[in-house]
Amino acid sequence: QSALTQPASVSGSPGQSITISCTGTSNDVGSYNLVSWYLQHPGKGPELMIYEGTKRPSGVSSRFSASKSGNTAFLTISGLQAEDEAVYYCCSYGGNNNLLFGGGTRLTVL
Amino acid sequence: QVQVVESGGGVVQPGTSLRLSCEDSGFMFSAYSMHWVRQAPGKGLEWVASISYDGGNEYYSDSMEGRFTISRDNSKNTLYLQMTSLRHEDTALYYCAREFQEWDLDNWGQGTLVTVSS
Numbered sequence: 145q146s147a148l149t150q151p152a153s154v155s156g157s158p159g160q161s162i163t164i165s166c167t168g169t170s171n172d173v174g175s176y177n178l179v180s181w182y183l184q185h186p187g188k189g190p191e192l193m194i195y196e197g198t199k200r201p202s203g204v205s206s207r208f209s210a211s212k213s214g215n216t217a218f219l220t221i222s223g224l225q226a227e228d229e230a231v232y233y234c235c236s237y238g239g240n241n242n243l244l245f246g247g248g249t250r251l252t253v254l
Numbered sequence: 255q256v257q258v259v260e261s262g263g264g265v266v267q268p269g270t271s272l273r274l275s276c277e278d279s280g281f282m283f284s285a286y287s288m289h290w291v292r293q294a295p296g297k298g299l300e301w302v303a304s305i306s307y308d309g310g311n312e313y314y315s316d317s318m319e320g321r322f323t324i325s326r327d328n329s330k331n332t333l334y335l336q337m338t339s340l341r342h343e344d345t346a347l348y349y350c351a352r353e354f355q356e357w358d359l360d361n362w363g364q365g366t367l368v369t370v371s372s
Contacts, residue, residue, distance in 0.1 A: 192359060195354065233299050242316070245291075245301060
C-alpha cells in the first residue's frame with residue numbers, strides 16, 4: 145500500500161481536461177509545498193512534470209497544471225492528447241528526510 | 255546533455271549482496287544531491303535513499319535502512335547503492351535520479367534490474 149493515495153485510473157477524450165488527485169496526510173502533503181508529479185511511459189524512466197507544488201520544468205507543456213487543497217494535491221491536464229497516455233505518480237516530501245510516492249494513476253486517452 | 259546510466263543489476267540469491275552504480279554526465283555531478291528509487295515489476299515507485307552533494311548526509315527509507323548504503327565518488331561522477339541481505343521483495347528496477355530542487359527529482363536513468371531469486 146502506497147503512502148499517498150491516487151485513483152488507479154482515469155480517462156478522457158482528446159481535447160478534454162482531466163484531474164488526478166493525490167491524498168496524503170497533514171504530515172506530508174498538508175505540511176509542505178513539496179509535491180511533485182511524474183509521468184512514466186511504458187518501459188521508460190519517470191519524467192518530472194511538476195515540482196514545488198505548482199511549477200513546470202522547462203519544456204513541460206502549459207497544459208499541465210497543479211494545485212493543492214489541504215492534504216490533497218491535484219494534477220490537471222487540459223486539451224488531452226494521445227501522447228499524454230501514461231502512468232502519473234505524485235510524490236511528496238514526508239518529513240524526517242524521506243520521500244513518499246503515490247501508487248500511480250493510469251491515464252487512458254479514449 | 256544530461257545523461258544518467260545505471261548498471262550492476264542481475265540475478266542474485268536471497269541473502270547475498272550487490273552493488274549498483276549510476277554514472278552521470280552532462281552536469282556538475284558534485285553540485286547535486288542524488289537519489290535511488292525502485293519499482294517492483296508492475297508496481298509503483300518507491301523511494302530508497304538519497305545522499306547530499308558532498309556525501310556528508312545520507313537518508314534512507316525506513317524499510318531499507320541498515321541493509322542498503324548509498325555513497326558517491328564525485329571524482330568519478332558516480333553514485334552507488336550497496337545492497338546486502340537481499341530479499342525476494344527487493345526485486346525491482348532501480349533508478350537513480352538527480353535532485354533538481356529540494357526533494358524534486360529530474361533526469362532519471364533507464365534503471366537497472368535486480369532479481370532476487372533462489
